[in-house]
Amino acid sequence: MTTILTVPGKESTEESSDKCLVERCQHGDRESFRHLYRRYHSKVRSTLHQLCGASSLDDLEQEVFLRAWKGLPKLKQPAHFSTWLYRISWNVAQDRRQAFAKQREEKRRLIAAILPNSHGDRHPATPTPDLMHLHYQDLVQRGLETLSFDHRTVLVLHDLSDLPQKQVAEIVGVPVGTVKSRLFHARSAMRKFLQTQGVQL
Known part of the structure; x- marks a missing residue:
């Protein structure tokens, strides 16, 4: 039985590059996608938090990587994976923002229908922490x-x-x-x- 030892710090840059991992993913290698997830999930999560706040952060992160996995077969420039992933994150954040705005408008209309004399801007603002x-x-x-x-x-x-x-x-x-x-x-x-x-x- 042959054992292959990996010297710390000597892992092949080519084998661990985004391009190589993406190409493996495009051939159905889920383990390579897990490598990409571990490499980028904290950055994606941080970006989503800063764009959307803490609400539904887990769901948003999951949506980003789900879209990434589904879209990988069509990615024509594997070396540009990080830019592509950030764009997916931005799109997910934008979708979240639009959905939130729609929900807020629907709530405003509902309140207006129930209380004809009410106006959205008259409702007390959420208390701001000290x-x-x-x-x-x-x-x-x-x-x-x-x-x-x-x-x-x-x-x-x-x-x-x-x-x-x-x-x-x-x-x-x-x-x-x-x-x-x-x-x-x-x-x-x-x-x-x-x-x-x-x-x-």
Whole structure:
């Protein structure tokens, strides 16, 4: 019986590359997909959390990787797997945002039908936790929620996920110049929000 030993730190870069793993997945190798999942699930989860908040995070993450598995046979550029996966994450987040907006509108109409004199903006806002008990990360998340989805997306992908502007442009499907513009406005808005909460920048 022959035993193959793998020296720590000496694993073949080629064999463990996204391209190689994707190509194996395209031939039905589920173990290679599990490798890709372990490599990217924390990044995907973090991105989804920053784009959508903590609600239904497990379901959203599952949806991303389910779409990835189903779409892998059609992926023509295996080496660009990470960009493709981030785009799926963005699409899932966008779908979630649209579904949430639809549900909120349906609830508003229902309330208006039951209480003809009621207006959505008259309902008391959800109580805001005392900022002194919030961690900085929670404060950043609240700041992200004040941004438009487009601005939040570029800030999350570029500044928080460390993706280059060119890759962000590919994921979102806009020119690099648009990414730069959105990034500028997103950072400016975030700075203003944090300053209003007493954070010294």
